[in-house]
Amino acid sequence: MGSSQSYYRPRGKTLLTNHRSYIVIELIRREEMTQPIVLKDLPSDLDPNRFPQHIAVIMDGNGRWAKRRGLPRIMGHQRGVDTLKDVLRCCSDWGISALTAYAFSTENWGRPLEEVDFLMTLFERVLRRELEEMMTENVRIRFVGDLDVLSPSLQAEISRSMEDTENNTGVQFTVATNYGGRQEIVQSCRAIAQQVKQGLLNLDDINESLFENFLYTKGIPDPDLLIRTSGEMRISNFLLWQLAYAEIYVTQTLWPDFDRHTLHDALLNYQQRERRFGKVGKA
Template identity: 50%
Template structure:
């Protein structure tokens, strides 16, 4: 079912309790490992363990939608060893967590351009998405080979093709229309974006969707990030005044 972007929380109305969408830029895995004299991939494996803990804690934290930035369109610039290791880690995570996600009501989606991923990983992604499609307790989205600009370019190409085919007119294009062509068409926009490791960049993540999101930048490296850390961030988020372009009256 497509999410109704025009009626979602965060436009004029406050977010619906229990439907909080938190997006996380999981940064600092490599540095965490290097600080201990270990290979960077050790940090990525530790980071995957943190993903499991956070997903398990989502219902208690009031998070229904969790989107994680796992691998960007720019991350292909890393060493071949690290890239191959990460792709293996993604496949291993899907296989290892499949039963747990089905049992605990987690729906897993992947956003990003899949065409550059190898055929086996693409098949595995399609399989886990189908296996968890009926789950509704926690909606976990993993951004894999994802970039906000790339996503907008792909959406624009699709709209141009539909205009050329006569199924869409230029006059019909609105912000809601554009949202329906994005990878996140089935998701509400994020309420909160968290970046770990002390970096204060958005790094091409959910550029369209996070237009009115609140941001938190924490010095905690991702492998040290716990559900308790998220709980503290959410307490601060709960007292923020979100005006969405308006003024306090």
């Protein structure tokens, strides 16, 4: 780490003091001091004031990772879970507020039955096994997608994980399961049309803010950064509405090999960009 530094964030008065492998943030708001937020092992070339608050990830390459090693595809998914845990912990360590993972799309049902069955079992087993640690890490879990078609036992684990972590104040961890961006928009339109039909809404009431209240992701800020692994240059029907102004970073790294170093590269690239939101740049 470098020598002691001070940073300032635009919200409130924020003082960051770099000390060894920790950066301690003291937040002072209206003369009230909150508990210090500790950022662990933050690389010195990253500026926490320019971090994305919300990262979305398309976790691609599990099957290819396994195939290159002569392993069944399911072993790639198993390794991918470990990677996701590490990335979630890194987000917590580095002060990133939200992480959304594309775990299973509406199109993934077309994969081999054995693989789909394994994934559903894996989701359930991981939720059951990791919930206690999520509570310890203060992570808040949320699932988005068409969850009604999942098995009753998996739905029960999903409900329990969301209910038990509802009041946690750490990283907002959203898992997109049986999720499709087009399907999400269609169901939102249907719900709005139904309310108009019932006289609960007027056409003039419909705007972007209202529309967002009918999305699966209601209440979750839009991602600032989308990371896709394995080098594929597409968004695969993921968060079509929410990614409107997200920065996109594609890495050749396969998801099971993604780690803090790869995340560091993505964040370094992100903080060098100028986000314009359709406006004229500063240059």
